[in-house]
Amino acid sequence: MTGLTFSPLIPVPFIIALVVLAVGLIAYGLFHRAKGVLLRAIPILALLIAISDPELVRENQTPLKDVAVIVVDESASQNVGQRSDRTTKAVAKLTAELDAVGDLEVRTVYSGRDDASRGADGTRLFDTLSAALSDVPQQRLAGSVLITDGQVHDAVAPERATAAHAAYMNAPVHLLLTGERKEFDRRIRLESAPDFGIVGQTASVRLKAEDTQASVTTSLPITIRRNGGEPIQTSLPAGVTTEVQLPVDNSGANVFEIEIAAGEGEISTANNRTLVSISGVRDRLRVLLISGQPHSGERAWRNLLKSDPNVDLIHFTILRPLTKDDGTPLNELALIAFPIRELFEEQLKEFDLIIFDRYSQRGLVPLQYMNNVANYVRGGGAVMLAVGPEYADSYSLFGGPLQGILPAEPTGRVFNGAFQPHLSEVGQRHPVTAALEGSIGRGLKGEDPTWGRWIRQIQVAKTGGAPVLLGQEKEPLLVLDRVGKGRVALLLSDTMWLWGKGFDGGGPQTELMRRVAHWLMKEPELEEEALSAHAAEGALQVTRRSLSPNEIPVTVKTPDGKEVKVTPVNSGNGTFTARLDIQDPGVYSLTDGKITTIAAVGTPNPLESFDVVSTPTKVGPLAEASGGGVYWLEDAVAPAIRRVAAGRTAHGATWLGLKANKQVAVTGVTQTPLSPVALILLLIMAGAMLAWWREGK
Numbered sequence: 042m043t044g045l046t047f048s049p050l051i052p053v054p055f056i057i058a059l060v061v062l063a064v065g066l067i068a069y070g071l072f073h074r075a076k077g078v079l080l081r082a083i084p085i086l087a088l089l090i091a092i093s094d095p096e097l098v099r100e101n102q103t104p105l106k107d108v109a110v111i112v113v114d115e116s117a118s119q120n121v122g123q124r125s126d127r128t129t130k131a132v133a134k135l136t137a138e139l140d141a142v143g144d145l146e147v148r149t150v151y152s153g154r155d156d157a158s159r160g161a162d163g164t165r166l167f168d169t170l171s172a173a174l175s176d177v178p179q180q181r182l183a184g185s186v187l188i189t190d191g192q193v194h195d196a197v198a199p200e201r202a203t204a205a206h207a208a209y210m211n212a213p214v215h216l217l218l219t220g221e222r223k224e225f226d227r228r229i230r231l232e233s234a235p236d237f238g239i240v241g242q243t244a245s246v247r248l249k250a251e252d253t254q255a256s257v258t259t260s261l262p263i264t265i266r267r268n269g270g271e272p273i274q275t276s277l278p279a280g281v282t283t284e285v286q287l288p289v290d291n292s293g294a295n296v297f298e299i300e301i302a303a304g305e306g307e308i309s310t311a312n313n314r315t316l317v318s319i320s321g322v323r324d325r326l327r328v329l330l331i332s333g334q335p336h337s338g339e340r341a342w343r344n345l346l347k348s349d350p351n352v353d354l355i356h357f358t359i360l361r362p363l364t365k366d367d368g369t370p371l372n373e374l375a376l377i378a379f380p381i382r383e384l385f386e387e388q389l390k391e392f393d394l395i396i397f398d399r400y401s402q403r404g405l406v407p408l409q410y411m412n413n414v415a416n417y418v419r420g421g422g423a424v425m426l427a428v429g430p431e432y433a434d435s436y437s438l439f440g441g442p443l444q445g446i447l448p449a450e451p452t453g454r455v456f457n458g459a460f461q462p463h464l465s466e467v468g469q470r471h472p473v474t475a476a477l478e479g480s481i482g483r484g485l486k487g488e489d490p491t492w493g494r495w496i497r498q499i500q501v502a503k504t505g506g507a508p509v510l511l512g513q514e515k516e517p518l519l520v521l522d523r524v525g526k527g528r529v530a531l532l533l534s535d536t537m538w539l540w541g542k543g544f545d546g547g548g549p550q551t552e553l554m555r556r557v558a559h560w561l562m563k564e565p566e567l568e569e570e571a572l573s574a575h576a577a578e579g580a581l582q583v584t585r586r587s588l589s590p591n592e593i594p595v596t597v598k599t600p601d602g603k604e605v606k607v608t609p610v611n612s613g614n615g616t617f618t619a620r621l622d623i624q625d626p627g628v629y630s631l632t633d634g635k636i637t638t639i640a641a642v643g644t645p646n647p648l649e650s651f652d653v654v655s656t657p658t659k660v661g662p663l664a665e666a667s668g669g670g671v672y673w674l675e676d677a678v679a680p681a682i683r684r685v686a687a688g689r690t691a692h693g694a695t696w697l698g699l700k701a702n703k704q705v706a707v708t709g710v711t712q713t714p715l716s717p718v719a720l721i722l723l724l725i726m727a728g729a730m731l732a733w734w735r736e737g738k
Contacts, residue, residue: 044097044098044099044100045095045096045097045098046095046096046098046712047093047094047095047096048094048096049092049093049094050091050092050094051092056089056092056093059089059092060089063082063085063086063089067079067081067082067085080731083727083731084726090716091716093716094714094716095714095716096712096713096714097712097713097714098710098711098712098713099710099711099712099713100707100709100710100711101707101708101709101710101711102705102706102707102708103705103706103708104144104703104704104705104706105181105704105705105706106144106145106146106181107144107145107146107181107182107183107699107700107701107702107704108145108146108148108174108177108181108182108183109139109145109146109147109148109183109184109185109186109699110147110148110149110150110170110173110174110182110184110185110186110209111132111135111136111139111147111148111149111150111185111186111188112150112151112152112166112169112170112173112185112186112187112188112189113128113132113149113150113151113152113188114128114152114153114164114166114187114188114189114190114193114219115128115151115152115153116152116153116163116164116192116649117153117601117625117649117650118164118190118192118309118649118650118653119153119189119190119219120601121190121220121308121309121653122220122221122224122308123219124190124219124220124655125219127219127674127675127678128188128219128674130674130678130679131188131217131219131674131678131679132149132188134678134679135186135679135682136149138681138682139682142682142684144684144701145183145699148173150169150170150172150173151169152164152165152166152168152169153165153649162194162648163192163193163194163195163648163649164189164192164193164194164195164648164649165193165194165195166187166189166193166195166196166660167193167195167196167197167206167209168195170185170187170209171205171208171209174208174209175208177208178704179207179208179211179212180702180704181702181704182208182209182211182212182700182702183212183684183699183700183701183702184212184213184214184215184669184691184697184698184699184700185209185212185213185214185215185669186215186217186697187214187215187216187217187660187664188217188219188674189216189217189218189219189660190218190219190220190653190655190656191216191218191220191655191656191657191658191659191660191661192649192652192653192654192655192656192659193659193660194648194649196659196660196663197663198662198663199662199663199665199666202663202666209667210663210666210667211667212667212668212699212700213664213667213668213669213670213691213692213697213698213699213700214660214663214664214667214669215664215669215670215671215672215680215692215697216657216660216661216664216669216670216671216672217672217674217679217680218655218656218657218671218672218673218674219655219674220308220654220655220656220673220675221655221673221675222655222673222675224253224308224654224655225252225253225254225304225306225307225308225654226252226253226304226307226308226309226312226652226653226654227250227251227252227253227261227301227302227303227304227307227312227313228250228251228301228312228313228651228652229248229249229250229251229263229299229300229301229312229313229314229315230248230249230250230251230315230651231246231247231248231299231315231317232247232248232249232282233246233247234246234247234317234319235319236319236320237319237320237321237322238287238289238295238319238320238321238322239289239321239322239323239324240289240290240291240292240321240322240323240324241289241290241324242288242289243286243287243288243289244286244287244289244319245284245285245286245287246284246285246287246297246317247282247283247284247285248263248277248282248283248284248285248299249277249280249281249282249283250263250277250278250279250280250281250283250301251279251280252279252280252304253654255279255280256279258278258279259278259279260276260277260278260279261276261277261278261279261301261302262274262275262276262301262302263275263276263277263299263300263301263302264299264300264302265285265287265297265298265299265300266297266298266300266639267287267288267290267295267296267297268291268294268295268296268565268638269296269298269630269632269636269637269638269639270637277301285299287317287319289319289321290321291321291563291564291565292321292322292323292562292563292564292565293320293321293564293565293566294318294319294320294321294565295318295319295320295321296316296317296318296638296639297316297317297318297319298314298315298316298628298630298639299314299315299316299317300313300314301313301314308653308654309650309653310602311600311601311602311627311650311653312650312651312652312653314628315628316628316639316641318641323351323393323562325351325352325353326349326351326352326353326393326394326562327353327355327391327392327393327394328346328352328353328354328355328392328393328394328395328396328558329355329384329392329394329395329396330342330343330346330354330355330356330357330396330398331356331357331359331395331396331397331398331400332356332357332358332359332398332399332400333359333397333398333399333400333401333431334358334359334399334431335358336399336429336535337538338398338399338427338535338536338537338538339358339398339399340538341537341538341541341550341554342396342398342427342554343356345551345554345555345558355384357379359400359405379405381405381406381407381410382410385406385410385411385413385414386410386413389413389414389417389422390417390420390422392422393423393562394423394424394425394558394561394562395414395417395422395423395424395425396424396425396426396427397424397425397426397427397428397438398427399427399428399429399431399535400426400431400438401431401432401434401436401437401438402436402437402438402440402441403436408441408442411438411441411442411443412442414442414443415442415443415445415446417527418446418524418525418527418528418529419446419524419525419526419527420525420526420527421525421526421527422527423527423528423529423530423561423562423563424443424446424527424528424529424530424561425529425530425531425532425557425558425561426438426447426529426530426531426532427532427535427537428499428531428532428533428534428535429497429499429534429535430455430497430499432451432499432533433451433452433453433454433455433499433500434453437451439451445524446524446527446529447504447529447531448503448504448505448506448520448521448522448529448531449501449502449503449504449505449506449517449520449531449533450501450502450504451499451500451501451502452500452501452502453500454499454500455497455498455499455500456497456498456499456500456512456513456514456516457496457497458496458513459494459495459496459545460494460495460496460498460512460513461490461492461493461494461495462490462492462495462510462511462512462518462548463480463490463492463510463511464477464480464490464509464510464511465508465509465510465511465517467507467508467509467588468507468508468509468510468511468519469614469615470587470588470590470614470615471507471509471521471569471588471615472556472560472566472567472568472569472586472615473509473521473553473556473557473560473567474509474510474519474553474556475614475615476614477549477552477553478549478552479491479492479548479549480492491546492540492546492547492548492549493539493540493543493544493545493546493547493548494539494544494545495512495534495536495537495539495540496536496539497534497535497536498512498513498516498518498533498534499533499534500516500533501516501517501520501531501533503517503520505522506520506521506522506523506529506531507520507521507522507569507588508520509521512533512534516533517533518532518533518534519531519532519533519557520533521557521560528560528561528563529561530557530560530561532557537550537553537554538550568586569586569587569588569615570586570587570588570635570636571584571585571586571636572584572585572586572595572631572632572633572636572637572638573585573638573640574597574629574631574638574640575640576623576640576641576642576643579622579623579624580620580621580622580623581597581620581621581622581623581629581640581642582618582619582620583595583597583607583609583618583619583620583621583631584609584616584617584618585609585616585617585618585633586615586616586617587615587617588615590611592608592609592610592611592617593608593609593617593633593634594606594607594608594633595607595608595609595619595631595632595633596631596632596633597621597629597630597631598629598630598631599623599625599627599629600625600626600627600628600629600642600650601625601627605621607619607620607621623642625642625650626642626643626650627641627642627643627650628640628641628642629641629642657671668690668691668692669691669692669697670691670692670693670697672697677695680693680695680696680697681695681696681697682696682697682698682699683696683697683698683699684698684699684700684701685698685699685700685701686700686701687700687701687702
């Protein structure tokens with residue numbers, strides 16, 4: 042390639058001024074018809090050429106290859122149906138055809154292949170494309186080919202494209218869809234849910250059941266499970282946001298699995314369920330404490346319950362039995378009448394916990410009301426007995442209506458003398474007593490715990506329940522039992538208060554009493570048999586709690602429907618743990634044969650797996666705006682490749698076009714001066730001599 046360039050010896054404005062002056066002088070001479078005017082122009086022109094220093098430039102150029110990019114979607118939704126197989130075939134065909142074109146550099150990049158948070162932010166094809174073109178000038182881009190199902194979450198509408206999108210919008214963007222036109226899918230969308238709910242009440246959540254082929258008049262069947270329990274069947278109208286009331290039955294986590302029934306022929310069921318986790322909060326815990334007679338340990342119960350601002354405590358102390366007659370005037374016996382009927386009939390079911398502290402049957406509460414207490418427990422209530430010598434006499438509570446719910450029968454014997462409580466074999470695994478301060482690694486293994494001693498215990502013949510603490514002669518000291526839907530705790534000593542006073546070193550009185558009370562009120566973290574899981578460090582941490590020492594395998598169902606078995610290993614204190622490496626976010630279901638639970642990893646319905654129907658609506662407008670085309674791979678393996686000139690149509694029914702930019706790289710430059718000094722001097726001298734000669738004639 043040849044061109045002309047100038048390297049002036051003086052600034053260009055001075056050269057222009059000289060040209061204007063020279064033209065003016067020559068024009069003046071011509072106007073007055075002076076002799077030799079045109080001959081004088083020769084040296085002036087030679088001088089101007091010398092000052093301008095013109096050079097002839099010749100460039101050596103090499104053609105540059107255009108760049109074509111193939112972006113392959115390897116997100117989770119590409120595993121649906123035949124999409125993965127179609128993608129593999131299309132990549133192979135396109136790569137072979139593009140490699141055969143001599144003036145093309147082909148770059149194949151993959152989106153979602155090595156992403157640790159795969160699916161968390163959806164499919165990001167255009168981020169991948171921009172990264173692949175970061176070192177490519179726009180003038181060399183021939184075009185891009187996106188092989189995907191169309192569910193691309195970083196696509197923008199053409200009217201919203203910015204300068205950052207110009208990197209790939211300057212050439213055709215072609216879309217190859219791996220799905221099928223007639224696909225349909227069902228999914229459940231959680232629009233809003235509260236974080237907290239009041240125990241015993243319902244929480245309102247907003248749900249939308251969607252079916253890509255159903256009309257708004259269609260009802261879609263829905264199944265709801267709380268904490269992996271029994272299913273509740275209902276239905277929701279398709280495409281309509283509906284408020285659903287979910288019962289909050291326990292404090293702590295209430296995890297609801299909401300699932301829409303699978304439709305015949307739908308492409309994926311991974312998005313047919315979602316999770317709602319609502320933390321149950323007790324409004325006010327109502328506790329009834331009945332103290333049969335004043336004693337040193339009574340204050341311990343009262344202080345524990347009054348120290349909790351969420352506890353509404355009603356406490357009565359029976360100062361004297363009804364059978365006692367000592368002549369005390371009636372107006373001095375009590376400030377108010379004992380509200381037996383209100384407490385044990387009208388308001389009984391409103392209490393979360395009833396504690397009988399050294400109470401005996403001496404006629405204060407009639408037997409029919411005690412029968413109400415027994416029914417209250419069987420229906421889901423909680424009762425604790427902290428007993429003393431009165432439990433072993435003829436007025437014992439075991440001899441009345443409560444006998445059917447109490448776990449141990451008194452023998453009539455009372456141990457008097459110091460002894461050190463210790464954990465039973467079951468107590469070492471029970472969540473109420475496991476890992477209590479001062480008891481780790483202790484119990485029946487021959488080592489004494491670091492706890493202080495108690496000084497009295499009631500002997501019983503065990504009839505049921507789990508003795509978690511043992512006392513003198515390895516007799517049961519604290520027995521926990523389930524009765525019907527309710528729970529009962531029996532503490533067979535009235536000297537636990539010595540721990541609170543620091544006697545003989547003291548012990549974990551407050552913590553033990555708190556755990557017993559919370560177990561009675563069915564706190565989930567104190568369940569004896571439990572299965573739970575949570576995501577941490579790229580793995581699913583599985584924890585199983587059991588009173589049995591056996592290691593039982595757990596079946597884990599992944600979001601894509603596969604089942605994996607892991608066996609939690611005994612880690613002590615009644616817990617078994619296992620670790621399962623995971624990659625995909627979503628809902629994981631776990632069962633050990635008896636207990637079923639669920640865990641959410643990442644977002645239960647991430648963008649990547651929530652909407653999986655193949656569609657051209659997200660990327661198609663951008664492809665058309667760039668001059669590219671949209672193709673369905675169900676019609677053919679891949680369209681043919683053509684090179685097209687800039688500004689020409691770049692797509693057809695069976696072919697896609699890549700722009701031919703014809704760019705070159707300059708590999709060398711040759712410069713040849715056009716104003717040699719000798720020639721310039723010759724022209725100046727010849728012009729001057731000719732001008733003098735002409736003037737002399």
